[in-house]
Amino acid sequence: MEQQVTTRGVGLQYGVIAGVVMIIYGLVLQLTGLVFESWASWINYIFLAVVIFLAHKKYKEDGDGFLSFGQGLGIGFWISLVGGVISSVFSFIYITFVDPTFVETMMEKARYNMEEQGTPDAQIDQAMAITEKFMNPGMMFVFGIVGVLFFGFILSLIVSAITKKTDPQLEV
Template sequence: MTETQPSVSSVALKYGLMGAVVSVFYSAILLVAGVDISGWAGALGYIILIAFMVIAMKEYKSQNNGFMSYGQGLGIGTLVALAFGVLGGLFMFVYTSFIDTDYTSNLMDKQRIELEEKGMSDEQIEQAIAMGESFSSPVMMIVWSIVGSVFIGFLLSLIVSAVMKNKRPEFE
Protein backbone atom coordinates (compact mmCIF):
# COMPACT_ATOMS: atom_id res chain seq x y z
CA MET A 1 0.00 0.00 0.00
CA THR A 2 1.51 3.30 -1.09
CA GLU A 3 1.18 6.36 1.09
CA THR A 4 0.61 9.68 -0.62
CA GLN A 5 2.98 12.40 0.42
CA PRO A 6 1.62 15.81 1.33
CA SER A 7 2.22 18.56 -1.18
CA VAL A 8 5.26 20.71 -0.43
CA SER A 9 3.69 23.66 -2.23
CA SER A 10 0.31 23.52 -0.47
CA VAL A 11 1.89 23.43 3.00
CA ALA A 12 4.43 26.13 2.10
CA LEU A 13 1.90 28.48 0.55
CA LYS A 14 -0.57 28.04 3.42
CA TYR A 15 1.99 29.04 6.03
CA GLY A 16 3.75 31.47 3.71
CA LEU A 17 0.56 33.46 3.22
CA MET A 18 -0.30 33.36 6.93
CA GLY A 19 3.20 34.48 7.84
CA ALA A 20 3.19 37.16 5.16
CA VAL A 21 -0.02 38.63 6.60
CA VAL A 22 1.61 38.72 10.05
CA SER A 23 4.70 40.34 8.53
CA VAL A 24 2.62 42.96 6.69
CA PHE A 25 0.81 43.89 9.92
CA TYR A 26 4.16 44.14 11.70
CA SER A 27 5.54 46.38 8.91
CA ALA A 28 2.40 48.53 8.93
CA ILE A 29 2.72 49.08 12.68
CA LEU A 30 6.38 50.08 12.30
CA LEU A 31 5.62 52.45 9.41
CA VAL A 32 2.67 54.10 11.19
CA ALA A 33 4.78 54.47 14.34
CA GLY A 34 7.55 56.08 12.30
CA VAL A 35 10.10 53.39 13.13
CA ASP A 36 12.88 52.97 10.57
CA ILE A 37 12.18 49.61 8.92
CA SER A 38 15.70 49.37 7.57
CA GLY A 39 17.12 49.19 11.10
CA TRP A 40 16.96 46.59 13.84
CA ALA A 41 13.15 46.64 14.03
CA GLY A 42 12.94 45.71 10.36
CA ALA A 43 15.47 42.95 10.87
CA LEU A 44 13.15 41.42 13.46
CA GLY A 45 10.83 40.72 10.53
CA TYR A 46 13.21 37.92 9.55
CA ILE A 47 12.34 36.18 12.80
CA ILE A 48 8.74 36.06 11.58
CA LEU A 49 9.96 34.49 8.32
CA ILE A 50 12.07 31.89 10.12
CA ALA A 51 9.24 31.08 12.53
CA PHE A 52 6.80 30.42 9.70
CA MET A 53 9.39 28.32 7.85
CA VAL A 54 9.76 26.17 10.95
CA ILE A 55 5.98 25.92 11.44
CA ALA A 56 5.49 24.94 7.78
CA MET A 57 8.22 22.30 7.96
CA LYS A 58 6.79 20.88 11.19
CA GLU A 59 3.36 20.69 9.57
CA TYR A 60 4.79 18.94 6.53
CA LYS A 61 6.59 16.43 8.73
CA SER A 62 3.45 15.76 10.76
CA GLN A 63 1.53 15.03 7.54
CA ASN A 64 4.37 12.83 6.28
CA ASN A 65 4.82 10.48 9.26
CA GLY A 66 7.60 12.62 10.72
CA PHE A 67 9.75 12.62 7.58
CA MET A 68 11.05 15.48 5.45
CA SER A 69 14.05 15.39 3.16
CA TYR A 70 16.52 18.25 2.95
CA GLY A 71 15.25 19.14 -0.53
CA GLN A 72 11.63 19.18 0.60
CA GLY A 73 12.54 21.48 3.48
CA LEU A 74 14.49 23.73 1.14
CA GLY A 75 11.48 23.92 -1.18
CA ILE A 76 9.09 24.66 1.67
CA GLY A 77 11.30 27.41 3.08
CA THR A 78 11.86 29.03 -0.30
CA LEU A 79 8.15 29.01 -1.15
CA VAL A 80 7.32 30.49 2.26
CA ALA A 81 9.82 33.27 1.51
CA LEU A 82 8.28 33.78 -1.93
CA ALA A 83 4.86 34.38 -0.35
CA PHE A 84 6.47 36.87 2.05
CA GLY A 85 8.11 38.68 -0.86
CA VAL A 86 4.97 38.90 -2.98
CA LEU A 87 2.67 40.12 -0.20
CA GLY A 88 5.35 42.36 1.29
CA GLY A 89 6.05 43.92 -2.09
CA LEU A 90 2.36 44.47 -2.79
CA PHE A 91 1.93 46.04 0.64
CA MET A 92 4.85 48.45 0.06
CA PHE A 93 3.44 49.29 -3.38
CA VAL A 94 0.07 50.20 -1.88
CA TYR A 95 1.68 52.01 1.06
CA THR A 96 4.03 54.14 -1.06
CA SER A 97 1.54 54.75 -3.87
CA PHE A 98 -1.58 55.58 -1.87
CA ILE A 99 -0.97 55.92 1.88
CA ASP A 100 2.40 57.67 2.28
CA THR A 101 3.20 59.08 -1.13
CA ASP A 102 6.21 60.97 0.31
CA TYR A 103 7.81 57.78 1.63
CA THR A 104 10.29 57.40 -1.24
CA SER A 105 11.31 61.07 -1.30
CA ASN A 106 11.78 61.04 2.49
CA LEU A 107 13.93 57.93 2.11
CA MET A 108 16.04 59.66 -0.55
CA ASP A 109 16.41 62.77 1.67
CA LYS A 110 17.64 60.57 4.50
CA GLN A 111 20.07 58.84 2.16
CA ARG A 112 21.36 62.22 0.92
CA ILE A 113 22.12 63.29 4.51
CA GLU A 114 23.93 60.02 5.22
CA LEU A 115 26.03 60.40 2.07
CA GLU A 116 26.89 64.01 2.94
CA GLU A 117 28.00 62.88 6.40
CA LYS A 118 30.31 60.35 4.74
CA GLY A 119 31.97 63.22 2.87
CA MET A 120 30.90 62.32 -0.65
CA SER A 121 31.00 65.03 -3.34
CA ASP A 122 27.77 66.55 -4.68
CA GLU A 123 28.29 64.73 -7.99
CA GLN A 124 28.71 61.36 -6.25
CA ILE A 125 25.64 62.03 -4.11
CA GLU A 126 23.53 62.91 -7.15
CA GLN A 127 24.61 59.72 -8.91
CA ALA A 128 23.81 57.62 -5.85
CA ILE A 129 20.42 59.29 -5.38
CA ALA A 130 19.53 58.83 -9.05
CA MET A 131 20.42 55.14 -8.83
CA GLY A 132 18.48 54.80 -5.58
CA GLU A 133 15.40 56.43 -7.10
CA SER A 134 15.44 54.05 -10.06
CA PHE A 135 15.45 51.09 -7.67
CA SER A 136 12.79 52.51 -5.35
CA SER A 137 9.91 53.12 -7.72
CA PRO A 138 6.74 51.35 -6.56
CA VAL A 139 6.99 48.64 -9.23
CA MET A 140 10.68 48.06 -8.52
CA MET A 141 9.83 47.76 -4.82
CA ILE A 142 7.67 44.75 -5.67
CA VAL A 143 10.40 43.22 -7.83
CA TRP A 144 13.17 43.76 -5.27
CA SER A 145 10.93 42.56 -2.45
CA ILE A 146 10.33 39.29 -4.26
CA VAL A 147 13.95 38.82 -5.37
CA GLY A 148 15.34 39.77 -1.96
CA SER A 149 12.89 37.61 -0.03
CA VAL A 150 13.49 34.56 -2.21
CA PHE A 151 17.28 34.99 -2.02
CA ILE A 152 17.40 35.51 1.74
CA GLY A 153 14.67 32.90 2.26
CA PHE A 154 16.70 30.37 0.26
CA LEU A 155 19.78 31.06 2.39
CA LEU A 156 17.78 30.76 5.61
CA SER A 157 16.12 27.58 4.28
CA LEU A 158 19.52 26.01 3.75
CA ILE A 159 20.07 26.22 7.51
CA VAL A 160 16.53 25.57 8.75
CA SER A 161 16.13 22.54 6.45
CA ALA A 162 19.41 21.07 7.60
CA VAL A 163 18.26 21.28 11.21
CA MET A 164 14.72 20.03 10.63
CA LYS A 165 15.22 17.28 8.05
CA ASN A 166 14.38 13.73 8.96
CA LYS A 167 15.05 11.49 6.03
CA ARG A 168 12.92 8.40 5.56
CA PRO A 169 15.01 5.22 6.02
CA GLU A 170 16.07 3.58 2.74
CA PHE A 171 14.68 0.12 3.48
CA GLU A 172 11.38 0.68 5.18
Protein backbone atom coordinates (compact mmCIF):
# COMPACT_ATOMS: atom_id res chain seq x y z
CA MET A 1 0.00 0.00 0.00
CA GLU A 2 1.39 3.36 -1.05
CA GLN A 3 1.72 5.90 1.71
CA GLN A 4 0.09 9.24 0.96
CA VAL A 5 2.21 12.34 1.41
CA THR A 6 0.83 14.86 3.93
CA THR A 7 1.66 18.46 4.70
CA ARG A 8 2.27 17.55 8.32
CA GLY A 9 4.58 14.66 7.45
CA VAL A 10 6.70 16.74 5.10
CA GLY A 11 6.60 19.68 7.51
CA LEU A 12 7.77 17.57 10.45
CA GLN A 13 10.57 15.99 8.43
CA TYR A 14 11.84 19.32 7.14
CA GLY A 15 11.23 20.98 10.51
CA VAL A 16 13.84 18.68 12.02
CA ILE A 17 16.21 19.66 9.22
CA ALA A 18 15.49 23.37 9.84
CA GLY A 19 16.10 22.95 13.58
CA VAL A 20 19.43 21.21 13.02
CA VAL A 21 20.51 23.86 10.50
CA MET A 22 19.60 26.64 12.95
CA ILE A 23 21.60 24.93 15.71
CA ILE A 24 24.65 24.47 13.50
CA TYR A 25 24.47 28.06 12.28
CA GLY A 26 24.10 29.30 15.87
CA LEU A 27 27.20 27.36 16.89
CA VAL A 28 29.13 28.81 13.93
CA LEU A 29 28.11 32.31 15.06
CA GLN A 30 29.29 31.52 18.59
CA LEU A 31 32.63 30.15 17.42
CA THR A 32 33.29 33.08 15.07
CA GLY A 33 32.19 35.72 17.58
CA LEU A 34 29.44 36.99 15.29
CA VAL A 35 26.59 35.93 17.57
CA PHE A 36 25.92 39.53 18.66
CA GLU A 37 25.88 40.95 15.13
CA SER A 38 22.27 41.67 14.15
CA TRP A 39 22.84 41.04 10.43
CA ALA A 40 24.14 37.55 11.16
CA SER A 41 20.98 36.46 12.96
CA TRP A 42 18.82 37.30 9.94
CA ILE A 43 20.65 34.72 7.84
CA ASN A 44 18.79 32.05 9.83
CA TYR A 45 15.62 33.15 8.05
CA ILE A 46 17.25 32.69 4.65
CA PHE A 47 17.98 29.10 5.70
CA LEU A 48 14.36 28.72 6.84
CA ALA A 49 13.04 30.02 3.50
CA VAL A 50 15.27 27.55 1.62
CA VAL A 51 14.07 24.66 3.79
CA ILE A 52 10.43 25.65 3.19
CA PHE A 53 11.10 25.83 -0.56
CA LEU A 54 12.74 22.37 -0.54
CA ALA A 55 9.85 20.93 1.48
CA HIS A 56 7.34 22.28 -1.04
CA LYS A 57 9.36 20.71 -3.83
CA LYS A 58 9.45 17.38 -1.97
CA TYR A 59 5.68 17.52 -1.35
CA LYS A 60 5.01 18.01 -5.06
CA GLU A 61 7.48 15.28 -6.08
CA ASP A 62 6.12 12.69 -3.65
CA GLY A 63 2.50 13.66 -4.15
CA ASP A 64 0.45 14.34 -7.23
CA GLY A 65 2.68 17.18 -8.45
CA PHE A 66 0.46 19.91 -7.06
CA LEU A 67 0.65 22.20 -4.04
CA SER A 68 -2.09 24.63 -3.06
CA PHE A 69 -1.32 27.90 -1.31
CA GLY A 70 -2.91 26.54 1.88
CA GLN A 71 -0.89 23.34 1.75
CA GLY A 72 2.26 25.44 1.36
CA LEU A 73 1.31 27.46 4.44
CA GLY A 74 0.61 24.25 6.36
CA ILE A 75 4.02 22.83 5.51
CA GLY A 76 5.66 26.12 6.49
CA PHE A 77 3.79 26.13 9.81
CA TRP A 78 5.00 22.65 10.74
CA ILE A 79 8.57 23.43 9.67
CA SER A 80 8.57 26.64 11.71
CA LEU A 81 7.02 25.00 14.77
CA VAL A 82 9.35 22.00 14.84
CA GLY A 83 12.44 23.97 13.84
CA GLY A 84 11.64 26.67 16.41
CA VAL A 85 11.13 24.16 19.21
CA ILE A 86 14.32 22.25 18.39
CA SER A 87 16.49 25.36 18.12
CA SER A 88 14.90 26.93 21.21
CA VAL A 89 15.47 23.79 23.29
CA PHE A 90 19.09 23.81 22.20
CA SER A 91 19.42 27.54 23.01
CA PHE A 92 17.84 26.99 26.42
CA ILE A 93 20.32 24.21 27.21
CA TYR A 94 23.22 26.24 25.86
CA ILE A 95 22.34 29.39 27.82
CA THR A 96 21.51 27.50 31.01
CA PHE A 97 24.35 24.97 31.16
CA VAL A 98 27.07 25.62 28.58
CA ASP A 99 27.43 29.42 28.66
CA PRO A 100 25.50 30.96 31.56
CA THR A 101 27.27 34.29 30.90
CA PHE A 102 25.63 34.59 27.48
CA VAL A 103 22.71 36.74 28.68
CA GLU A 104 25.01 39.00 30.69
CA THR A 105 27.28 39.48 27.67
CA MET A 106 24.26 40.22 25.50
CA MET A 107 23.05 42.85 27.96
CA GLU A 108 26.51 44.48 28.06
CA LYS A 109 26.56 44.59 24.24
CA ALA A 110 23.11 46.21 24.18
CA ARG A 111 24.20 48.83 26.73
CA TYR A 112 27.37 49.54 24.74
CA ASN A 113 25.38 49.97 21.50
CA MET A 114 22.99 52.43 23.15
CA GLU A 115 25.90 54.40 24.62
CA GLU A 116 27.56 54.54 21.19
CA GLN A 117 24.34 55.96 19.72
CA GLY A 118 24.35 58.71 22.34
CA THR A 119 21.27 57.50 24.22
CA PRO A 120 20.87 59.35 27.55
CA ASP A 121 21.87 57.34 30.66
CA ALA A 122 18.36 57.50 32.16
CA GLN A 123 16.87 56.08 28.98
CA ILE A 124 19.54 53.34 28.84
CA ASP A 125 18.84 52.36 32.46
CA GLN A 126 15.11 52.21 31.77
CA ALA A 127 15.59 50.12 28.62
CA MET A 128 17.99 47.76 30.40
CA ALA A 129 15.56 47.26 33.30
CA ILE A 130 12.77 46.30 30.91
CA THR A 131 15.04 44.10 28.78
CA GLU A 132 16.41 42.28 31.83
CA LYS A 133 12.91 41.00 32.69
CA PHE A 134 12.76 39.20 29.35
CA MET A 135 16.37 38.04 29.15
CA ASN A 136 16.27 34.73 30.92
CA PRO A 137 16.44 31.25 29.40
CA GLY A 138 12.71 30.58 29.86
CA MET A 139 11.53 33.77 28.20
CA MET A 140 14.13 33.40 25.46
CA PHE A 141 12.79 29.88 24.83
CA VAL A 142 9.24 31.17 24.40
CA PHE A 143 10.25 34.17 22.29
CA GLY A 144 12.48 31.91 20.18
CA ILE A 145 9.53 29.71 19.22
CA VAL A 146 7.18 32.66 18.69
CA GLY A 147 9.78 34.48 16.59
CA VAL A 148 10.43 31.51 14.32
CA LEU A 149 6.67 30.92 13.96
CA PHE A 150 6.06 34.57 13.05
CA PHE A 151 8.86 34.86 10.51
CA GLY A 152 8.17 31.33 9.29
CA PHE A 153 4.58 32.38 8.54
CA ILE A 154 5.76 35.43 6.58
CA LEU A 155 8.29 33.32 4.67
CA SER A 156 5.66 30.64 4.05
CA LEU A 157 3.34 33.24 2.54
CA ILE A 158 6.08 34.34 0.14
CA VAL A 159 7.41 30.88 -0.72
CA SER A 160 3.90 29.42 -1.09
CA ALA A 161 2.94 32.18 -3.53
CA ILE A 162 5.98 31.22 -5.62
CA THR A 163 5.77 27.41 -5.39
CA LYS A 164 2.02 26.81 -5.53
CA LYS A 165 0.81 24.70 -8.40
CA THR A 166 -2.92 24.25 -8.46
CA ASP A 167 -4.49 21.11 -9.90
CA PRO A 168 -6.42 22.29 -12.98
CA GLN A 169 -9.15 19.72 -12.26
CA LEU A 170 -9.89 21.47 -8.95
CA GLU A 171 -10.10 24.97 -10.45
CA VAL A 172 -13.61 26.24 -11.01
